[in-house]
Amino acid sequence: MNTQEIASKLSEADQHTYRQALEAAHNHAALSLLLDQLTHVGLETLDFIMRHFGMQSFELPQLLKHGGASMSGAALRVGIYELRQRGLVYAVRKAWGDQLFFIPTDLYAPVQHLRMPLQLQAASIETSDLTVTHEAGRGLEYELFYLLATIAKIGAPLTAKGTMHKKHIQKMLSSLQITVRDLVPLHLQYPNPDTLPSSIALVLDFGFRFGLLHKTPEAYELNHNMLYPWLSQNRITMQQRLWQIWLTAQPFPERWIQQCMYAIASAPQEQGVWYAVRSISSWLVMHRIDVKSPERTSEQDIEDLIQVWLSVLCTFGWVELGTTLDGERFFRYTINSGLELAPTGGAEQREEQSTQMKGFYVQPDLEIIVPPDVPFLTRWELECCADLIRSDQVAVYRLTKDSYMRAVDQGRTLQDMIEFLGQKSLSDIPESVKATLDHWRQQYGRVYLSEVVLLRCVDAEVVERIRGMAQILPQITPIGAYDFIVPRDQVDTLRSVLDKAGVTPRRQMESTVSGETKIGFARYDASVNATAEVSAGNKDAEGFQTSSQGFIYTQQTVQYYELDISLPTREDLFPEIARISPMWLQQLRAYHTSTMTEIIERAIAWQTHIKLGNKTGSIIVLPLQVRSSGGAWNLKGFIVGQADSGVQEVSSDAWDQIQLILPTIN
């Protein structure tokens, strides 16, 4: 769940309470300030959560289980309290009342970056000494684009069992460059994996998460309203949105891999510079991130696994991998993730880009050469009226008779196509191309079959009455002696007018005419009309919403539960605190052995520290177990500052003073 989704579940007053945190997800300065305001316990708890759970949600007992010498249970409970109060950690309440805690998905990356920054060391080698072993793919944005275009062309109908047809799967597969093999490390789980290749599932998942697709019982359908803002974005924005949503949606098999992926996305990055893969494994060690596994025994194993995941990023088009002659492995960014900087200045950048003419070349042999900077909205129209031949650094389309027919079927006219090509072409459209299009116009689309709504009259008298009402009726066209063609969008108005005129039509239509299809290329006039070109700074594009509901099963479950913003009381954190003597907390002093035992037992129950003293000094202990007999006590626990020595024994023989220590509730 991200901060936007959380905000949508909060009352206005609560939104105000958490305003600082909700803003911090998109403002690094605000987040830094927020972290500066945390107590030592709050910060330690935050680090502790990140180290042991990362972005995964957790229950309090799981958290406390990881505590021990480094963090007492009391400190963790108080820390959680403070983090929730500050809006850095949220809770949902499960069916039986258990709470599930989590860091919002969009806050996690900047928090991890500020608390555990990955400092990448640029390689001090010549680029020529390095061989690229895994090149960046064409980019997820293109994979998604071509899959959506395929659905626009052929649809994605579902069988009675809810699976896609083989023919459609094959078409979709051929539109993708990502392969099933590329995605093996992801271990994706999704519906019908026996019939649906993981590459399609992954790309469909992005379509669903961005709301570009939705499912009906009959088909996966395009959401034309969302497609427009999506296609209006520039490529960089698309890439960044895809990278960010992948980080939150991908079910990582191990938590530390997710943390690595976040660290890579958040690290200060310079495009084209090679960084050592080893610096990532060193980062894991430096921040004591738990990578233990029976299968892995060496740092080399960890590096190998990181390399496998970097290969996935290569497939997505975000990084490239290379190696030196002596086998050292490096990677470099091909795009910026957008997570490494506050997104200020982005608007100006996009604005600047949108003012440049970004067109294609129409060649006399009917090929259209499309440079990489051509906007996606233009490409979408090209998908409608031309066939893609190659998708590479430069895409090549070809105008064919089939593509012309498709465009006509999608409502384009010859004039539309010539205008579109003329506006977007960097050179004149060759006359031969215009002539060929005109030749195809002669052959296709000049006649068509149409299912129309008819207003049918049963007798000549009512025909006359209706003709007499021509002034007040919507425009209807007489056809034959007893019928009129009614514009489909005027049916309701016509009903109402006829009803008022005393000629009420029957309630049911005679037979159902086919409804609007959800496949196809919607007409985005902006793509035809250059002056109306929508830049990526468009409000719709900026306000692009994402959904936690995708196609692939994720580990995130918090979105299904009710948000719980109620904070525990002091009594909840430390049960029966009102019943203990305040002196226990205030002063280090001698008590009777039985009282000292009682204080130690209380500390054990609250998982908090005690301070033990004598005439010469004091120690702080986290007691785990206590025994008393014959007026003496003996405890086992961790002595603060000697945690490396493990559990030690301490007895009343050496210590005659005690104080109960509770972490400060901020």
Place this chain on the structure above:
Amino acid sequence: MLDQTNRPCIVQSDLTVLLETEHPSSQEAKELLFHVAELLKSPANIHTYRITTLSLWNAASAGMTPEAVIQELRRFAKWDVPAKVQQQIKLWMGRYGSLKLELQGEELQLCAMNETIIDEFIEERSIQSYIDTRLDAKTVLLKGHARGLMKQELTRLGYPVLDAIGFHEGKSLPFGFNRGRGPSRPFALRPYQEQAVQAFKGEDGGGYGGSGVVVLPCGAGKTVVGMAVMEQFQCETLILTTNVTSVRQWKTEIMSKTSLTEDDIGEYSGSCKVVKPVTIATYQILTHRKQKADPFVHMQLFQERDWGLIVYDEVHLLPAPVFRATAEIQATRRLGLTATLVREDGCEKDVFSLIGPKRYELPWKELEQQGWIATVNCCEILVPLYAPNLELYWRADAKSKFRIAGENPAKMDVIRSLLEQHEGKPTLIIGQYLDQLAVIAAELQAPIMTGTTPQAKRQELYDGFKRGEIPLLVVSKIANFAVDLPDAAVAIQVSGSYGSRQEEAQRLGRILRPKAGDNTAYFYTVVSRDTKEQDFALKRQLFLVEQGYRYDIRNISNVTKEAAAT
């Protein structure tokens, strides 16, 4: 990723290279691509090249290293050269020179530069029958006859073989060019012809030159290049070409431009089989046999004399049996000549391995810019199909539809208008259907030449046309290849063979020879509008469009059909 968007090239991961022709450094980039890639098409704005094994081996044979190729591509590339492309360049060029054919005494040996390369292909079934013994990790003893076959097969497998055995000189034939003594103007090689000859010879004439292909457009003087190569090597020569007319034209050219006389030149064809120090034969006679099971008896021509050079004219049409025979004469120098090194049967690699690598190529438009061939205005004239042919067309099957459209009688009016417009200019009317051509010839009272026209009559018509006595000649598809009609300035194509791009290019080639005055020729293709013929016309024009030619479109409206040429 390296981003130098102000540069002229885009290197795609499928090994194609796009070149922006309007870019200030496009000429420099073009020179590089000329050496490392093959030009696929050159319409305005963007030219498309492809890096192939052959182009890289050609680059390697010219002394370029893979590192240099990559570095040079980077110099012109907008975005970094894809790693996959770099790897392919290194792999393919790395193989060049690592296998050599040598003679050790009488033994034919394949020698490798490193120990692993032979292991990569030694298990291939297709080469087993050529191998005698593997002598060691780096040497294989081949069977005596396998020199050409082994080269051919290894090339197919992606391993080029340097043939270091060299060529035998053949029997000496001293002769020279008639410089300054030609019938019209002093004869001298054009600069590009000189370059082509030097490229064929190789750097020092004795290196790995001496076999290969020269690619030049129709009318650019391929015959002259062939003669110049003969003159360089001064040896007895066998010339293979496509038909008897072409045989005669070679003979005439040689006699008019060199000191060789009729006594030195033999014609070897169906009607005449004379073997002389220079012998010109047709592919047809070489592959002639009475029955399918019979041997090709005329193939012995390859051994008839001690040839020092074999010239393969129109090498893109070389028939398979001649390929096989060529595999056995690898000690002889071989020159291939063509306008389009594109074979419909995909045998380009056989041309590389058996004839030799592409040694020289010059795009059509470049020659046009330099004035060596005529500037051609291409025009497609769309003519309506009228009743009753229109009704016939609607009811006909696909094959008949094409013919009905091709023979559209309404084309006659357009032809007349065009002839009026270009009155006085030597004109060819070229068509597919003999009936149609006969009608046109009769109506225009022009001579007609078809496959059944006797050779002597053909020669008479050609000569009359050349002398200007016959201003209009109606020809069937026999004029598609190797016909030298230096004065034709206008070609009107009235029908053709479906979507054949090669036919369209060859027909245009008939009028490419430089013209007096504005050096301009006119190529018209008359097509029935809104018919199958128009669909096929689009395909036919692709090759020329890719070469940078533009077709103007004229529409003859139903009402004013007479206004064809206005």
